[in-house]
Amino acid sequence: MKHVKCECGHVNPHGTILCEACGRVLQESEKEKQLVDMRYEGSARRSQTYNKTIVDKVWNFFSSVKVGVWLIVITLIASALGTIFPQEMYIPPIMPAAEYYEDQYGWIGKLYYDLGFHNLYSSWWYLVLIASIGISLVICSLDRVIPLWRALKAQRVSRHEGFLKRQRVFGVSEASNLDESYEKVKERLKAKRYNIREEDGNILAEKGRFSRWGPYVNHIGLIIFLIGGMLRFVPGMYIDEVLWVREGETKVIPETDGQYYLKNNKFILEVYDKDKDNQAFSEAIEEKGMVAKNYQSNVTLYKKKGETVAGQPPELEKVKDYPIKVNEPLKFEGYALYQVSYKLDELSKMTFTLGNKKSNESFGEVKIDLNDPKDRYDLGNGYAVEVVSYFPDFEFDDSGEPVTKSKVPNNPAFVFKMITPDKKEGEISFVAIQQTIEPFGDNEYKMNFSGIDTKNVSSITVRKDLTLWLIAFGGLIFMIGVAQGSYWNHRRIWIRRVNDEVWIAGHTNKNWHGLKREIQAVLEDTGIKEPEDQMQKEENKE
Amino acid sequence: MVSLSGNLLFASFILYLIATVFFAGSIKDKKGKLKEKGPNKWAKIAIFITIIGFISQLGYFITRWIVAGHAPVSNMFEFGTFFALSLVGAFIVLYYMYKTPLLGVFTLPVALLLIAFSSMFSRDISPLIPALQSHWLYIHVTTAALGQAILGMSFAAGLIYLVKAIDQSKPSKRTFWLETIMFGLICTLGFVLVTTTFSLLDYKAEFNWIDKNGQQLKQEYTMPAITGPNEGELLTAGKFEPLVEMPGIINAKKLNTVVWSLLSGTIIYLLFRLIIRKRVGAVLQPVVKNIKLDLVDEIGYRSVLIGFPVFTLGALIFAMIWAQIAWTRFWGWDPKEVWALITFLFYAAFLHLRLSKGWHGEKSAWLAVVGFVIIMFNFVAVNLVIAGLHSYAG
Numbered sequence: 001m002k003h004v005k006c007e008c009g010h011v012n013p014h015g016t017i018l019c020e021a022c023g024r025v026l027q028e029s030e031k032e033k034q035l036v037d038m039r040y041e042g043s044a045r046r047s048q049t050y051n052k053t054i055v056d057k058v059w060n061f062f063s064s065v066k067v068g069v070w071l072i073v074i075t076l077i078a079s080a081l082g083t084i085f086p087q088e089m090y091i092p093p094i095m096p097a098a099e100y101y102e103d104q105y106g107w108i109g110k111l112y113y114d115l116g117f118h119n120l121y122s123s124w125w126y127l128v129l130i131a132s133i134g135i136s137l138v139i140c141s142l143d144r145v146i147p148l149w150r151a152l153k154a155q156r157v158s159r160h161e162g163f164l165k166r167q168r169v170f171g172v173s174e175a176s177n178l179d180e181s182y183e184k185v186k187e188r189l190k191a192k193r194y195n196i197r198e199e200d201g202n203i204l205a206e207k208g209r210f211s212r213w214g215p216y217v218n219h220i221g222l223i224i225f226l227i228g229g230m231l232r233f234v235p236g237m238y239i240d241e242v243l244w245v246r247e248g249e250t251k252v253i254p255e256t257d258g259q260y261y262l263k264n265n266k267f268i269l270e271v272y273d274k275d276k277d278n279q280a281f282s283e284a285i286e287e288k289g290m291v292a293k294n295y296q297s298n299v300t301l302y303k304k305k306g307e308t309v310a311g312q313p314p315e316l317e318k319v320k321d322y323p324i325k326v327n328e329p330l331k332f333e334g335y336a337l338y339q340v341s342y343k344l345d346e347l348s349k350m351t352f353t354l355g356n357k358k359s360n361e362s363f364g365e366v367k368i369d370l371n372d373p374k375d376r377y378d379l380g381n382g383y384a385v386e387v388v389s390y391f392p393d394f395e396f397d398d399s400g401e402p403v404t405k406s407k408v409p410n411n412p413a414f415v416f417k418m419i420t421p422d423k424k425e426g427e428i429s430f431v432a433i434q435q436t437i438e439p440f441g442d443n444e445y446k447m448n449f450s451g452i453d454t455k456n457v458s459s460i461t462v463r464k465d466l467t468l469w470l471i472a473f474g475g476l477i478f479m480i481g482v483a484q485g486s487y488w489n490h491r492r493i494w495i496r497r498v499n500d501e502v503w504i505a506g507h508t509n510k511n512w513h514g515l516k517r518e519i520q521a522v523l524e525d526t527g528i529k530e531p532e533d534q535m536q537k538e539e540n541k542e
Numbered sequence: 543m544v545s546l547s548g549n550l551l552f553a554s555f556i557l558y559l560i561a562t563v564f565f566a567g568s569i570k571d572k573k574g575k576l577k578e579k580g581p582n583k584w585a586k587i588a589i590f591i592t593i594i595g596f597i598s599q600l601g602y603f604i605t606r607w608i609v610a611g612h613a614p615v616s617n618m619f620e621f622g623t624f625f626a627l628s629l630v631g632a633f634i635v636l637y638y639m640y641k642t643p644l645l646g647v648f649t650l651p652v653a654l655l656l657i658a659f660s661s662m663f664s665r666d667i668s669p670l671i672p673a674l675q676s677h678w679l680y681i682h683v684t685t686a687a688l689g690q691a692i693l694g695m696s697f698a699a700g701l702i703y704l705v706k707a708i709d710q711s712k713p714s715k716r717t718f719w720l721e722t723i724m725f726g727l728i729c730t731l732g733f734v735l736v737t738t739t740f741s742l743l744d745y746k747a748e749f750n751w752i753d754k755n756g757q758q759l760k761q762e763y764t765m766p767a768i769t770g771p772n773e774g775e776l777l778t779a780g781k782f783e784p785l786v787e788m789p790g791i792i793n794a795k796k797l798n799t800v801v802w803s804l805l806s807g808t809i810i811y812l813l814f815r816l817i818i819r820k821r822v823g824a825v826l827q828p829v830v831k832n833i834k835l836d837l838v839d840e841i842g843y844r845s846v847l848i849g850f851p852v853f854t855l856g857a858l859i860f861a862m863i864w865a866q867i868a869w870t871r872f873w874g875w876d877p878k879e880v881w882a883l884i885t886f887l888f889y890a891a892f893l894h895l896r897l898s899k900g901w902h903g904e905k906s907a908w909l910a911v912v913g914f915v916i917i918m919f920n921f922v923a924v925n926l927v928i929a930g931l932h933s934y935a936g
């Protein structure tokens with residue numbers, strides 16, 4: 001690669017605009033300009049230097065801020081489109097999404113669905129947008145940070161006159177008893193926390209250089225964040241399961257290899273009470289009706305002990321009792337259990353009595369656990385009831401046969417065989433809520449419904465997310481980077497003696513007003529004239 | 543205590559109003575003596591009153607917190623007033639950084655509008671539903687509001703820039719859009735006036751109507767119905783019959799409020815134009831005569847620079863931490879979250895355009911205005927129109 005040697009002796013990489021060391025303008029085209037472009041110190045950026053191969057072209061595309069901003073703006077607009085109607089995950093599961101959007105929002109809704117906007121944020125093109133921003137972040141940062149670092153490291157105190165003259169803040173002043181003023185200026189610069197370097201009676205005062213790395217630090221943070229987000233697709237990094245547990249029930253926690261079990265001791269739902277709770281709430285409660293105060297599942301976490309023998313219940317060891325509330329998940333070994341939903345008063349037991357239809361005489365009571373019915377209930381004295389079939393969530397299918405929609409006892413129905421001393425073969429009866437069918441003609445006996453027990457059910461989300469630490473780390477780095485770049489600025493003041501004159505130039509990456517005020521304060525009563533803002537001078541001329 | 547809290551808020555409203563007048567006065571006073579260093583007497587009084595108002599509003603916030611047992615940032619009214627509080631706080635800080643009374647003339651009215659607007663919603667102290675019972679509620683909402691308020695300062699600065707920079711001698715696209723902003727502010731005022739009027743008149747009209755699922759429902763209007771509900775049937779005798787009936791998929795009651803706000807805003811605006819015979823921007827122009835454009839530009843940029851990290855921290859990072867705890871995942875593409883992301887992306891674009899594309903001055907000022915429109919959209923429309931998990935409306 002060609003290098004450019006500056007008159008001052010410093011060797012610059014090919015493509016350098018301003019000599020890294022002395023600031024002399026190296027490129028012909030720049031010499032015409034009244035102010036130099038200081039954005040990257042006139043360093044040699046790959047994207048500005050090469051444009052031949054495909055790699056160059058891709059590199060240049062992604063390192064352009066114009067492209068970066070377009071990517072951000074397109075992502076922004078796309079994101080907004082996704083909020084016009086609810087995303088598919090938020091629509092009620094009453095009908096298929098294909099129908100729902102048209103049904104609720106008419107033809108616009110249909111169009112929305114057809115364009116795939118109902119799942120916008122997981123669409124391939126949205127992910128491509130995010131990925132492009134990620135690639136752009138990497139390339140644009142690499143394109144700039146290395147040359148910038150080189151240039152800031154190599155800079156010399158004495159800058160070429162052409163460099164100083166082309167700074168935005170610049171002034172020449174004749175001054176008597178310079179030495180005295182010089183000391184004063186240095187004192188003041190130090191008081192303002194400038195780092196001062198001197199060379200041949202010239203001064204470079206600099207502060208806040210580290211803020212120049214802010215954008216790169218925050219971009220790295222963003223990249224880490226995005227990588228963290230991608231990790232989610234790696235198997236085992238992310239677990240999202242729902243566990244419904246009834247009160248009193250113990251269930252294995254999914255995705256724990258059968259190691260952990262959860263028992264739901266009690267589900268509690270509390271609502272605000274107008275009279276007992278804070279009086280200040282009474283009007284709001286009156287207006288809104290019911291306001292939930294607490295959703296809580298009192299659970300016990302168990303760990304399996306030893307190996308399970310097939311067919312035998314596992315031996316469990318209690319780990320801890322814990323009340324899981326919203327905002328207070330139960331955490332163990334990287335897992336977190338959240339209270340997310342509930343169902344009140346699910347049927348759990350049904351009680352029947354076996355009776356004679358005519359005499360109304362009763363021969364005993366049968367209590368059936370709807371989640372685990374027995375095959376046969378003996379009532380003594382030759383009386384017994386067999387459960388021939390059980391339909392926890394019963395309905396008749398198209399051909400008129402009883403079937404069950406789910407395993408949840410929403411609408412239990414039974415086929416009983418009632419065995420009595422006089423009907424040893426048993427009588428068959430189909431019993432559902434509010435109806436009894438006797439398929440083989442009139443029976444003498446009947447199962448009389450006598451009561452139900454209910455239980456609450458808690459819905460617990462089981463979550464494990466091994467990507468969180470990386471995402472949090474990315475967020476932290478991002479915050480450090482933005483703070484670094486936003487709350488500090490990089491300011492430099494060059495003071496150079498040229499014969500009997502003092503040349504002063506100033507540069508800051510942002511916040512010129514602040515820099516000018518600082519220079520003004522530093523030069524006050526030193527006899528050195530305040531430099532002017534050449535940009536503003538131009539504007540005022542217009 | 544509840545009434546004390548309300549009175550403190552009212553007092554701060556009045557104080558901000560007075561302070562605005564003094565800030566405006568401080569500008570006029572300067573005409574003759576341009577050379578005078580630092581803020582003049584009027585400005586000093588104005589900032590003093592502003593600070594008293596700020597303290598009074600802080601008093602409202604604290605007393606309400608004590609009464610409720612939780613930080614009052616959990617509904618439209620509470621969030622809006624807190625936003626205004628942050629805006630005034632941000633203004634006070636910037637005032638001392640840049641010593642520009644003019645900023646007060648533009649910031650305080652925005653804060654006033656915010657307080658008035660928010661007060662149109664239910665002011666009841668509500669109990670917190672389980673998802674909101676977390677310290678992260680305060681941490682997240684207050685930081686987010688503070689970030690938005692600091693970003694909002696760039697709107698005030700941008701507005702000053704535009705009023706000063708835009709040539710008012712002939713109509714152009716620029717004067718049109720500047721007037722549009724002014725019109726938007728006036729419509730907010732219209733909303734407040736109309737709502738207050740009908741609430742004082744105790745206007746209530748009940749309708750039977752059929753929703754989009756074919757169900758018959760009842761709905762109470764608190765303003766005369768211009769847009770009536772689907773197949774609406776007026777039940778309250780002697781009340782205004784709707785002019786147009788809306789189909790079931792449109793929330794006619796909310797639309798009615800919007801129509802009233804636009805209507806009243808238009809009337810106020812037209813009256814203004816008829817009487818003064820000048821654009822609002824043109825009327826304001828003399829007020830900003832003495833300010834330096836590059837200073838306003840820098841104040842606007844500075845606000846974005848300071849506000850962007852605060853906003854990111856509050857509205858995204860703290861929000862994610864809380865969402866992870868309350869809703870099992872740190873991000874769920876809920877509309878409110880998405881609009882926070884949009885705000886974030888927008889200001890990121892702003893910073894890039896400014897730093898790398900040299901979008902200073904007027905372009906930057908327009909962007910600051912658009913940014914504030916996005917923030918307001920997130921506050922108003924996303925809460926009231928696009929319902930989601932965060933919606934205060936439900």
Ligand code: HEM
Nearest residue numbers: 062063064065068133136137140215482485486890893897
């Ligand atoms: C959402 C994505 C992004 C965010 C949040 C972000 C954030 C930032 C921030 C806060 C700054 C500092 C600005 C300032 O201090 O005024 C910055 C600077 C910068 N960003 Fe980004 N950025 C993003 C994407 C990109 C992309 C895609 C590119 C690629 C073209 C890019 C290129 C740059 C450049 C070149 C700088 C200026 C560096 C300098 O002059 O030292 N950014 N970015």
